[in-house]
Amino acid sequence: MVGVFWKVSDDSDASWESYGKRDPYYGVLSDNKFRNQNLSEAVLAAFMESGESHIDDALKFAESNFGPLGRGRALDFGCGVGRLLLPLARRFSHATGLDISDSMLMEARRNAAQAGIKNITLARSLAELPQDDSYDFIHSVIVLQHIPTLRGEELIAGLLSRLAPGGVAMLHVNLRLKRGRIRALGSWLRRHFTLLNIPANLLGRRRWNEPMMQMNEYSLNRILEIGHRQGFSRMLVRPADLPVACQAFVLFRRD
Numbered sequence: 001m002v003g004v005f006w007k008v009s010d011d012s013d014a015s016w017e018s019y020g021k022r023d024p025y026y027g028v029l030s031d032n033k034f035r036n037q038n039l040s041e042a043v044l045a046a047f048m049e050s051g052e053s054h055i056d057d058a059l060k061f062a063e064s065n066f067g068p069l070g071r072g073r074a075l076d077f078g079c080g081v082g083r084l085l086l087p088l089a090r091r092f093s094h095a096t097g098l099d100i101s102d103s104m105l106m107e108a109r110r111n112a113a114q115a116g117i118k119n120i121t122l123a124r125s126l127a128e129l130p131q132d133d134s135y136d137f138i139h140s141v142i143v144l145q146h147i148p149t150l151r152g153e154e155l156i157a158g159l160l161s162r163l164a165p166g167g168v169a170m171l172h173v174n175l176r177l178k179r180g181r182i183r184a185l186g187s188w189l190r191r192h193f194t195l196l197n198i199p200a201n202l203l204g205r206r207r208w209n210e211p212m213m214q215m216n217e218y219s220l221n222r223i224l225e226i227g228h229r230q231g232f233s234r235m236l237v238r239p240a241d242l243p244v245a246c247q248a249f250v251l252f253r254r255d
Contacts, residue, residue: 012146012147012148012214013100013101014211015211015212015213015214016100016101016104016146017100017101017102017103017104018210018211019101019104019211019213020101020102020103020104020106020107021103022036023035023036024080024081024103024104024107025039025044025047025081027080027104027213028047028080028081028083028142029047029050029083029142030213034047047083048083048086048111050083051082051083051084051086051087052087054084054087054141055084055087055088055091055139056087058139058141058170058249059091059137061170061238061249061251062137062168062170062251065236065251066168066234066236066251066253069136069137069166069167069168070136070164070166070167071091071092071093071136072092072093072094072136072164073092073093073094073095073096073133073134073135073136073137073164074088074089074091074092074094074095074096074135074136074137074138074139075095075096075097075098075135075137075138075139075159075162076088076095076096076097076098076139076140077098077138077139077140077143077155077159077171078098078099078140078141078142078143078144079097079098079099079104079105079108079122080099080101080104080107080108081104081107081108081111082097082107082108082111082112084139084141085097085108085112085120086111086112086115086117086120088137088139089112089117089119089120090117092119092136092137093119094119094120094121095119095120095121096120096121096122096123096129096133096135097120097121097122097123098122098123098124098125098126099122099124100124100125102124105122105123105124108122109122126158126159126162129162133162134162134163134164134167135162135163135164135167136164136166136167136168137167137168137169137170138159138160138162138163138167138168138169138170138171139169139170139171140159140170140171140172141172141249142172143172144156144171144172144173144174144216144218145172145173145174145214145215145216145218145245145247146213146214146215146216147214147216148214148216149216149217149218149219152173152216152218153218153222153223153226156171156223156226157226157229157230159171160226160227160230160232160252161230163252163254164254165254165255166253166254166255167253167254168251168252168253168254169251169252170249170250170251171223171249171250171251171252172240172247172248172249172250173218173220173223173247173248173250174215174216174217174218174245174246174247175217175218175219175220175245175246175247175248176217176245176246177215177217177244177245178243178244178245178246179244187215190212191212191214194211194212197209197210197211197212215245220237220248220250223250224250227250227252232252232253232254232255233255234252234253234255235250235251235252235253236250236251236253237249237250237251238250238251
């Protein structure tokens with residue numbers, strides 16, 4: 001983890017793997033109660049139950065707007081420790097989880113085994129999956145915001161290309177961060193000069209070598225343009241206004 005600070009600019013993949021090794025549940029939901037030292041059976045149960053509730057809401061919203069979904073294959077991009085992947089596996093014939101962090105995937109595999117869930121596939125990227133695999137439901141939440149925007153747009157295009165006929169993709173993005181110029185400048189400096197994370201962490205009462213979590217903004221027009229280029233005629237935006245950012249779920253239906 002110390003090696004993260006030897007890089008001049010922040011590497012979001014390396015930072016995410018560091019969270020996977022040291023604090024995987026906090027990496028997924030950044031609340032101190034999910035730090036490793038605070039985890040208990042009750043806290044873990046609440047963490048996993050939040051995934052069940054989220055997937056129930058997501059599917060209800062998708063089907064209320066686009067009609068019934070096939071329940072064959074689902075894909076969770078940025079699956080982390082399996083908070084949403086396991087609920088998807090309970091509701092679909094098969095669920096695939098993608099995550100760039102090997103440590104996160106190991107934890108997801110342990111959680112699936114403990115829950116007796118076997119109908120899952122875990123991989124680091126779309127490139128590791130069969131090219132002809134398609135999915136009835138593709139989902140991602142609080143993931144793309146941590147990925148640099150241009151790369152994130154490429155990932156969105158790749159995910160949409162795997163959507164099966166009649167399928168729905170539901171992708172969560174930051175549209176605008178609510179921060180002043182000083183905080184924006186501080187984030188830019190930390191991102192491009194990682195040694196500045198040390199004083200920032202000490203001021204924030206975090207571990208001195210905790211890596212940065214990037215927070216990136218996406219253009220809604222650009223995302224809709226990606227969908228349009230891939231032939232989607234049915235797209236829907238579900239806004240979410242939070243204290244830290246204006247966010248949205250963007251939904252795509254493959255006719």
